[in-house]
Ligand code: NDP
Ligand code: ZN
């Protein structure tokens with residue numbers, strides 16, 4: 345039980361590096377841990393920001409990936425929520441302090457003791473501060489309290505992106521209490537954006553999409569968007585109850601605040617690179633009086649399970665393109681050059697062998 349577990353994956357070794365096959369070990373299976381064989385892992389734009397040190401110097405070597413879907417292969421002797429053979433998901437974090445105000449109110453991602461262990465580019469505070477490795481790999485060892493249940497007949501390749509793109513967009517829609525006839529804007533129509541559209545529609549909202557080119561107009565409208573704009577200036581001011589911004593590059597926040605109805609809310613989830621991080625002037629915000637701007641970080645475990653159950657009930661899945669590990673560099677290139685499908689998902693078994 346106390347031996348480390350050999351694993352293999354795809355790692356990047358510097359911000360200018362390329363992905364290479366990488367052998368490493370995971371911590372031994374603890375009494376509450378699951379050993380999960382990873383079948384699929386989505387590529388989130390956060391993987392790119394982190395791998396290229398766009399948010400600050402990252403920890404290398406890095407095995408990114410936090411949209412993980414797989415099957416339980418082994419359980420610790422005190423595990424009681426899962427059994428060998430269960431389908432499961434793992435998202436953006438794998439542990440936290442469990443005792444602080446945030447952790448005890450189902451907001452573990454905001455752990456007030458700063459002990460949230462993000463799935464990669466983060467030290468594992470509960471295992472000798474070793475750097476934690478993500479889901480571009482063949483297996484992962486995770487405390488059962490941070491694992492999401494997935495029905496046995498669910499398509500795992502489409503489940504994977506729900507673990508980040510799904511919860512990160514579902515959570516602000518719930519926080520802002522979106523309901524029948526709410527008017528929702530989605531800024532940035534990629535992996536997160538298209539999930540936001542699907543959830544907002546399922547909650548009964550009327551949805552406007554804000555992209556930066558005409559490329560996805562037909563897809564947005566056929567998925568159910570009412571309006572599609574390539575610049576926020578084209579939309580009507582005072583017209584939206586909630587805008588979720590998933591934009592990963594620089595843009596003018598104020599242009600979106602101006603579209604909010606009185607009392608409307610702008611939820612920021614996109615995290616552009618540090619050098620081009622957008623900001624908003626206090627006086628400009630005051631002049632837009634009584635519109636609210638907030639940030640949102642993924643979602644807690646309880647809400648992630650709720651999102652999973654909601655997605656399955658309403659048959660909400662991402663549009664995906666399956667790739668192999670050797671294609672990661674090209675996928676990153678496409679995602680940063682306006683030439684990507686909504687979500688790339690890596691077939692880990694095919695990439696690394698069974
Ligand atoms: P994608 O690359 O899949 O999608 C981003 C989309 O934004 C693309 O469609 C892109 O257009 C579009 N876009 C880029 N610039 C603009 C612009 N100026 N105006 C309008 N649209 C624009 O990324 P993801 O959806 O995976 O991630 C989005 C962001 O969310 C990232 O910054 C990521 O780090 C962050 N994130 C935050 C989380 C949180 O908890 N807060 C969790 C997960 C992700 P095009 O198609 O033309 O390239
Ligand atoms: Zn993500």
Ligand code: ZN
Pocket residue numbers: 440441442443444445446447448452454455456457458459
């Ligand atoms: Zn905590």
